[in-house]
Amino acid sequence: MKNDGISLIEVIVVCAIIMTVLGIAGLETKSMASNSSLRTAADDYKWEVQQRRAQAAQENRLYRITVNVTPSNTVVVEQCSNIGTPCAGWATVLTKTLTSSDRTIFIANALYGAGTVTTIQPRGTVTSGSITLQNGRGSTAVISTNLLGRTVATYTFN
Numbered sequence: 001m002k003n004d005g006i007s008l009i010e011v012i013v014v015c016a017i018i019m020t021v022l023g024i025a026g027l028e029t030k031s032m033a034s035n036s037s038l039r040t041a042a043d044d045y046k047w048e049v050q051q052r053r054a055q056a057a058q059e060n061r062l063y064r065i066t067v068n069v070t071p072s073n074t075v076v077v078e079q080c081s082n083i084g085t086p087c088a089g090w091a092t093v094l095t096k097t098l099t100s101s102d103r104t105i106f107i108a109n110a111l112y113g114a115g116t117v118t119t120i121q122p123r124g125t126v127t128s129g130s131i132t133l134q135n136g137r138g139s140t141a142v143i144s145t146n147l148l149g150r151t152v153a154t155y156t157f158n
Contacts, residue, residue: 064117067107075097107133
């Protein structure tokens with residue numbers, strides 16, 4: 001007897017294989033998106049340091065960046081109210097959330113000198129230190145800033 005069709009069992013097996021492959025691909029895509037958001041948040045902070053360093057030199061003005069660790073997860077940029085040093089007072093220029101694109105990202109740690117504030121001098125030097133960002137998957141980005149203002153991010157992806 002000749003069998004010209006496919007059985008219901010064959011259709012179910014093929015559908016199960018396709019669903020498994022699509023499920024694995026979907027989980028991997030979500031993981032990549034979460035890690036991409038972590039990289040974007042790290043790049044955003046690095047850009048902020050470089051931007052303020054350039055402004056400090058151009059305006060002959062002190063700047064400082066305060067990193068507020070969880071739960072607020074914000075970065076506050078302030079400029080000295082007077083030109084040159086010493087600073088007589090601070091004015092807030094910007095308050096931003098590094099984690100705006102992905103709510104699972106948070107600032108796990110910040111350490112600059114004795115606190116969470118990095119000061120940017122008019123000559124371009126910066127208080128060295130680092131901040132650590134983490135996402136819900138446990139991946140981390142450690143952004144280190146050296147005395148000359150160079151910022152480097154080191155990633156550990158899970």
